[in-house]
Amino acid sequence: MKDFSYLRADSVEAARNAAALPGAMLLAGGTTLVDLAKCGVAEPSTVIDISHIEGLNAIDVTADRAVIGALAKMSQVADHAAVKSHFPAVSEALWQAASAQLRNMATIGGNLMQRTRCPYFRDPQNFPACNKRSPGSGCSAIGGVTRGHAVLGTSEACIATYPGDLAIALVAFDAEVDLGERKLKVEDFFLAPGATAEQEHDIRPGEVITAIEIPGSAATRRSTYLKIRDRQSYEFAAASAAVGLELESDGRTIRDIRVALGGVATKPWRARAVEEALKGKSLEEDIVRKASELAMEGAVDHGANHYKIALAPRVVARAVLELGETA
Amino acid sequence: MTVHDMKHAASDSARLEAVGGRLSRVDGPAKITGAAKYAFEQQLEGLAHAVLVGATIAAGKVTAIDTRAAETAPGVLAVLTPGSIMELKGASDWFGRPPAEETYCPLVREVTFSGQHVAAVVAETFEQAVAAAALVKVWYDETPAIVDLSDGSDGIPIDAMTKEWGDAQAAFAAAPVRVCAAYNTPREFQAAMEPHGLIARWEGDALTIWEPSQWLDGMARTYAEWFGVPFENVRLVSPYIGGGFGSKALALAHSAVAAAAAKMLGRPVKLVLNRPQNFTSYGGRAATRQTVAIGADREGRIQSIVHRGVNETAVDGMWVEPLGSVTSIMYATPNFSSKQNVVRVNTVVPGAKRAPGENPSAFGIECAIDELAYELGIDPLEMRLINYAEQDPEAKKAWSTRQLREAFAAGAEAFGWAKRSPAPRSMRDGHQLIGWGVAAGTYPVRRAYGEAMVKLLADGSAEVESSSIDMGQGTYTILAQTAAETLGVPVKQVSVKLGDSRLARAGVTGGSRLAGVMTGAVYKAAGQALDELIGLALSDPRSPFHGLQANTLVVKDGRIASPRGDGPEISIPELMGTLGREKIEAKGDTVPASFTPQQRYNNYTTIATAIPHTEGDYSRHSWCAHFVEVRVDEDFGTVRVSRVVSALDSGRLYNPKLAESQWKGGIIMGIGQALLEEGIVDRRHGRIVNGNLADYMLPTNADIPDIQTISVGIPDPHSSALGGKGVGELGIVGVAPAIANAVFHATGKRVRDLPITLEKLI
Ligand SMILES: Cc1cc2nc3c(=O)[nH]c(=O)nc-3n(C[C@H](O)[C@H](O)[C@H](O)COP(=O)(O)OP(=O)(O)OC[C@H]3O[C@@H](n4cnc5c(N)ncnc54)[C@H](O)[C@@H]3O)c2cc1C
Ligand code: SF4
DSSP states (O other): OOEEEEEESSSSHHHHHHHTTEEEEEESSSSTHHHHHHSSOOOOOOOEOOOTTTTTEEEEEOEEEEEEEETOHHHHHOOOOOOOOOOOOHHHHHSSSSOHHHHHOOOOHHHTTTTOTTTTTTOTTTTTOOTTTTTTTTTSSTTTTOOOOOSOOOOOOOOOOOSSSSSHHHHHTOOOESSSEEEEOOOOOOOOTOTTOOOOOEEEOTTTOEEEEEEEEEHHHHHEEEOSSSSSSOOSSSSEEEEEEEOOTSSSEEEEEEEEEESSSSSSSOOHHHHHHHOOOOOHHHHHHHHHHHGTOOOOOOSTHHHHHHHHHHHHHHHHHHHOOOO | OOOOOOOOOOHHHHHHHTSSOOOOOTTTHHHHHTTTGGGGGGGOOTTTEEEEESSSSSEEEEEEEEEEEHTTTTTTTEEEOOTTTTTEEOOOOTOOEEESSSSOOOOEEESSSSTTTTEEEEESHHHHHHHHHHHHHHEEOOOOOOOTTTTSSSOOOOEGGOESSSSSSHHHHHHHHEEEEEEEEEEBOOOSSSOOOEEEETTTTEEEEEEOOOOOOHHHHHHHHHTTGGGEEEEEEEEEOSOOOOTSSSSSHHHHHHHHHHHHHHSEEEEETTTTTGSSSSSOOEEEEEEEEEEEEOOOEEEEEEEEEEEETTBBBOOOOTTTTTTSSSSSSSSEEEEEOOOOESSSSSOOSSSTTTHHHHHHHHHHHHHHHHTTTOHHHHHHHHHHHHHOOOOOOBOOOOOOHHHHHHHHHHHGGGGGOOSTTTEEEEEEEEEEEEEEEEEEOOOOOOOOEEEETTTTTTEEEOOOOOOOHHHHHHHHHHHHHTTTGGGEEEEOOOOOOOOOOOOOOTTTOHHHHHHHHHHHHHHHHHHHHHHHHHHOOTTTTTTTTTTTEEEEEEEEEEETTTTTTTHHHHHHHHTOHHHHHEEEEESSSTOHHHHHHHHHHHTTTOOOTTEEEEEEEEEEEEEEEEEETHHHOOOEEEEEEEEEEEEEEEEEHHHHHHHHHHHHHHHHHHTTOOOOOTTTEEESSOOOOTOOOOOOOOOOOOEEEEEEOOTTTTTOOTTTTOOOTTGGGGGGHHHHHHHHHHOOOOOSSSSSGGGGGG
16 A cells, blocks of 8 residues: 545535546545555555535435435445335345445445456456556456456456446446436446456546436336345355346236346446347246346356356346246 | 362352353453453554565565665665574474474575565554565566465375274275265365464563464464573463464464564564465465265165375475364274375465364265265165264274264254155255255364462452463353352452463463363362362461361352351451461462473473373264255255254363354354355466455355254263363364255255355256
8 A cells, every 4th residue: 555645525526626636536435445455456646535525425216216426325225215115126236235334334436436356456466467457467367266257248358347236237227327527328337348458437537426317117116136146245246137127017028128237247237138038028937048048148258257157147037037926 | 080070059140150151251341342452452662563575476486685665665674584584593393393494584585385475574654564565576486386286296195194994995895885985175264353463572582472372382482492582581472362263373484573573673563464464374274185985785884984085285384184083983884994195285384274184074974974875865864873983993992972872863853854855856945945964073182281370369359370362262251160169259259361471381272172171270270279278277276267176168159168057157358367368379280290390391382292082991072963954046056054953062061151152153164164165276376366355255144044052962071170072173073064965965966075156056
């Protein structure tokens, strides 16, 4: 950890100005940033503490729209009554993330910006090669320990998994991230590595996330987040699915469906092929299972993460079928 | 030997406080309120901070170290390298065997594992030391590393581990029913909450070390030998320990670095390993492989067991994980063969982790017998009873006590084993396949000689002193109970001082021996103190009991009287006042009178004087049976343990509440071992990549169901003075095979490689 200067921003404006300085990094709950600074991955020269900016933690939810301030805590959003009733997948994704202690500290803005758990990324001292950390240095993970790595959206430069849960639900429901000057789809906010693994988000120097907005729909109201992991708590997804469902009045035919995957891709992954295959279809187990296989179109494994290709479609299918059974 | 069954008043609080009572931990309030001061919390004047630089290769040579940038960094006091750190003397090992080398350098030029300490930076503040350590540049000449067991040869045979009787190979070949399979356990780590580290301070030739320790006297000896100072000059202080699980019994390379830095700088130095360094600076449980072949007749009676084991050890150190230890005693067999090899790999030398040997050994034999049960269509519990060993099959001696049959019965009853449907995949709840598994466990009764100081003070209170330790097992509590009961004073008037090597000597806290050793020593010392008090009371002319026609007195609730109740009754303070005594103190020990001073010294500073568990006419062990229910998701392969019932025989329990907690702790650790724990090594670099508490997975509360423990022990007069057997390590032994067996019952898939992660089941 190297020395840095500390600035406390009292307004979004001040934060933006400070964030434009070279080597500046925003600090919200600090659960990612402090951790990465200790590993020697994040080496900010200035830390801009935004956690005291007033008004950025508002949570405003109706059936039509949820607007969640960037500084709202994960635990507050997970527990919010209107989020639970109109956007259950969002609440479920949050409460299955991290641990109670972390959720009480961590913010929604910081959550979107969390970095990969690739062990090579997190250990610069022993593994200098990492394109995400130092572009062009190579990728230590390829050919190494890859059990947690991605099977979708990978490139020769980087196969790191996007580890978060919330963003999976956001991508499923076409949420937008509000950067003040501009708003963009969460799906577009995250970038697959391609040849530029270091660029994870479409965010420019001086931009600050102020809120996320999620349009409400029948599919958000009947939604769920299913997370499969090695242990029951405090663990990232081996594979997860955010699913929303709207049925025709017959209670069997799928009118609208949203599917996004976590734990298996380099960015929050919308499984449109699955959605298309199921729209207008009846909610039958074999149909759903077959369609769910499409989630893995284009998947490439790197040995130890091969199991994800079998696992992820089963997670999707279970989530869809269980959602179908709820009234 | 007899069991000292201590009679006591039957009031409720007395029952709670007496030996065998469910007294809560006396150190609990201090820990909960933060008043308990751990080693690294000492505030010392002029404290400097040391940070280690670890090798980034697994094998090779350090060709150059550039320390210039670090030396000129803010606050840096010294940069230590193999060339600049003071020379230490070689120290004897824990058996007391003299060192192979005359000198010792804790920083290396020849690297034999990734993370090995090559340099250290000492600075005014911790942050400065961390920053400067990152500036030390090291160049290497890297050579190929042996990464794990599969890379090496067959390894080195350890002849001392060979056990054979009958003709095992021939009997196996001739057996009508045979199973043979290989069972693997990965490298595991102790992962205690409190990291390793220390504060070292020199005052002239006297060294004080604040360091979490399972063995103050053994570690003090090592420091004394390294620095060539008398043993008495080294004081280790370790009143509280945040978990050890076997890892904190030895002074290690980082300990030497800190003590040397303190000497060189003439300032106290603090060095605490960061979390990744806790995975490379000392050894966890060695990775193991076993093949177990069992031949049986059609009724399920075992005819032969052929067992072969291999464990990894280090290039620069030897660790033998005794893999045949349970294999040879759990079941009766006329023919038996067990052999073991070790393979040198580029790792820090492995070490003790809860039930070293017995734990992986049980995984092999307890899975294998389960496989045999299915092969024969016999209930796995019945299978174990058919082959019940009525005596120690290896030592051919009677068991001191073996309540294993009782454990099977009590566990099966409480679990509802009779309702089990035998076929694999025959029990389910929705998508969850349900499996029930059973396995047994055992741990030998390791005995040693101990001593304790007991003081009776003028105010009627008592003090117990020992350099033994409490790392959460409950030593403070049970020694207070033992002293209180023996002296006849209330527990709250007894204070126990532990964890200071200036106090009465103690051997290692390991192998589940401490409670047996120390209750025996305290019982003896307290008895001596009491005898002295009674003797004075009867003989001193100032005493109201003087001239009484009695040859003894009784003490109860702090009051002293004649046994027949015909004389006066006064309190201990009154009596002490009358006698004009400030205190009565007695150092009691269970060391043989024939021991020379050197033997006594070795008794506390080495493990050479440990008493074999098969000494004399008996074979002494604790026993247990675990009954486990798992739920395996048929699509996802995730395994969750939903129920555990364990029946355990640890002999007499000095404090059932604390014993149950220890058993449960072991069972929880066993759940982690079965399903989660694994040090994952990058084969190209020979380096562990999950060396932190997020990626090295341990069970969370959500992974642990209610655990029911049932004590089936009876006092074992051959195992300890008060009739107890080992508690701490027993609980983990047999948990992993019980879970693996339950997973087979649930899924029909036999997973023989731990941990049982989801990809092995989908
Ligand atoms: C052990 C562990 C386990 C975890 N498990 C999970 C899990 O299972 N699922 C899961 O989803 N997450 C998990 N997390 C991640 C956790 O959710 C994130 O660390 C947390 O959400 C980050 O929020 P924060 O406010 O603490 O961010 P900070 O650490 O303060 O910031 C993180 C990053 O975001 C940037 N940032 C913060 N706020 C803004 C803003 N408003 N605009 C622009 N940039 C911003 C910062 O500059 C920094 O780069 C885990 C974390 C840990 C340490
Ligand atoms: S997978 Fe990505 S993050 Fe991991 S080492 Fe390779 S480039 Fe770095």
